[in-house]
Amino acid sequence: MYLKTNVKSLKAVQAMNAAFQSASPGLPPFLTLDQEGGLVERLTKAVGFPETPSAADVAAKGIENARATYNKMAAGIADVGFTVNFGPVVDLNRNKNNQIIAKFGRAYGSGANTVTIFAEQFIAAHHQAGLVASLKHFPGHGSSTADSHEGFVDISNTWDPVELEPYRALFAQGYQDFVMVGHLYHKDYVGSGKVKLPASLSPEWITGVLREQLGFNGVVISDDLEMGAIREHFDLEETVIRAVGAGMDVLLFSNTAKARPTLAAEIRAILVAQAEADPAFKVRIEQSYARIVAMKQRIGN
Numbered sequence: 376m377y378l379k380t381n382v383k384s385l386k387a388v389q390a391m392n393a394a395f396q397s398a399s400p401g402l403p404p405f406l407t408l409d410q411e412g413g414l415v416e417r418l419t420k421a422v423g424f425p426e427t428p429s430a431a432d433v434a435a436k437g438i439e440n441a442r443a444t445y446n447k448m449a450a451g452i453a454d455v456g457f458t459v460n461f462g463p464v465v466d467l468n469r470n471k472n473n474q475i476i477a478k479f480g481r482a483y484g485s486g487a488n489t490v491t492i493f494a495e496q497f498i499a500a501h502h503q504a505g506l507v508a509s510l511k512h513f514p515g516h517g518s519s520t521a522d523s524h525e526g527f528v529d530i531s532n533t534w535d536p537v538e539l540e541p542y543r544a545l546f547a548q549g550y551q552d553f554v555m556v557g558h559l560y561h562k563d564y565v566g567s568g569k570v571k572l573p574a575s576l577s578p579e580w581i582t583g584v585l586r587e588q589l590g591f592n593g594v595v596i597s598d599d600l601e602m603g604a605i606r607e608h609f610d611l612e613e614t615v616i617r618a619v620g621a622g623m624d625v626l627l628f629s630n631t632a633k634a635r636p637t638l639a640a641e642i643r644a645i646l647v648a649q650a651e652a653d654p655a656f657k658v659r660i661e662q663s664y665a666r667i668v669a670m671k672q673r674i675g676n
Contacts, residue, residue, distance in 0.1 A: 376629060377408045377457075379417045385424060385455055392456025403674040405507075405625075407459040410452055412444075414479045424451060430464055431480035434493055441493055445500035453504040458674045461509045461555060463497035465490050465541040466517035470533065474522045482517055487540035494541060498550065505675040509553035512598060513585060514539060514574055516557050527604055528573075531562040542589055551593035552670065556581060556623070558604035572617070573604055581622035594666045596625040601632040615645045619656065624663035 382388055395404050408417040413429025420426050427433075427448045433441050452460055467490055468482035476482050483493040494510070501508045515538030521528045542554070558573040564580050565572045574580040575597045585591050600606075600614055609617065618626055630638050650657035 376627065377406075377417050378629065378631070379419070382417055382419075382422055385418070385422050388418075388422075389455045396456060402668065402671050403458055405459050405671070406457045407461060408452070408457055409461045410448065410457075411462045411464060411481060412448065413481065415481060418452070418455070429480035430483045430493065431468075434483040434489065438492060438496065441496040442500060445497050446503065449500040449504035449506055452501075453506055457506065459507045459509065459553070460501055461511060461553070463494040463508065463510065464512070465494050465510050465545070466512060466515055467538050467541075469518040469535070469538070470520065473517060473519060475519065476517045485517075487537055487544070491541045491544045494545060495548075498545070498552070507552045507670060507674060509555050509596065510542060510545065510550070511555035512557035512559070513542065513554050514557070514559065514561075514580060516559060519559065527571075527608065528557075528559050529561075530559050534559075534561055539584070539589065542585075542591070546589055546591050551591075553594050553596045553625075554585060554591060555596050555598055555627075556585070557598050558602055571608075572621075575600070575605070575623065576609070576614070576617040576621050578621045586622060592666075594624045594663075594670050595622060597623055597627045599627055599629045601629050606632055611641065612645050615642055616649055616656075619646070619649075619659055619663070622659075624666055 377388070392406050395406055410416050410418060411430065412427035412433065416426060418424035425447065427444060433444055464476070464481045466476045466482050467487060468477050468485045471477050483490045498508045515534055517538065518533040518535060519528050519530050520533060556575045558575050560571055560573045564577055566579055581595055585595065597618060600618065605614055615626060626642065628638060628642065646660065650660055
């Protein structure tokens, strides 16, 4: 995953991505970034990349303009070697004072139908360019009153089931790319335990709602597991084990909270040790691996 700080020039990015691609010729790697448009872009005009309007601005210009806008963006992303873009945002703009969605114009609108039709254009453009997309932030960040980058976010009194409708509609159309799960806590979706689990660590949200209720068959990825909402409440081992057990397929760590070159090896050691101790955990990893391989085989097609 590239952040803006990783991008010195488009030439350097292209060379780095080409090296990653050549290291795995049989199975394309997930080379990812958040390139939504507006204020959430990792490739910017500072390095010569044409910038894209925010979701709110795209929606304001109408559906006819959206596909052309996203065709241009997706083609540019693919040209420098990325394979995954973490978008579209399918959060509903339900709280005008929202610190993470409304504040930055990241939602297409307040209605599920509006959000869905613009998300369709984003997805179609990325598929045309051979890229994989990612719906976010399940189960819905648009009604929240806090920012999960900073700490614990409780949506128990603000979230509404209508926030699931874009997911339901897109899954019905056959969408099977990524769904990114946010670190959002709801008191009614934590099971019988006493631990306050955010959606990204909750079996009720991932396995119960996303998989079983909504019928999602694609790959589930976490939002950054180094955000304050996670690292302030769970250590690394508990985070990894709970996420996989909840049904997560890909664990996303930005390695920025306490940056160290050993982080990937630490996570792998936790996964291996738990799989050796718990056959059910091993099966969960195998299920995830099968989904990941199936999606990687679609990259570029």
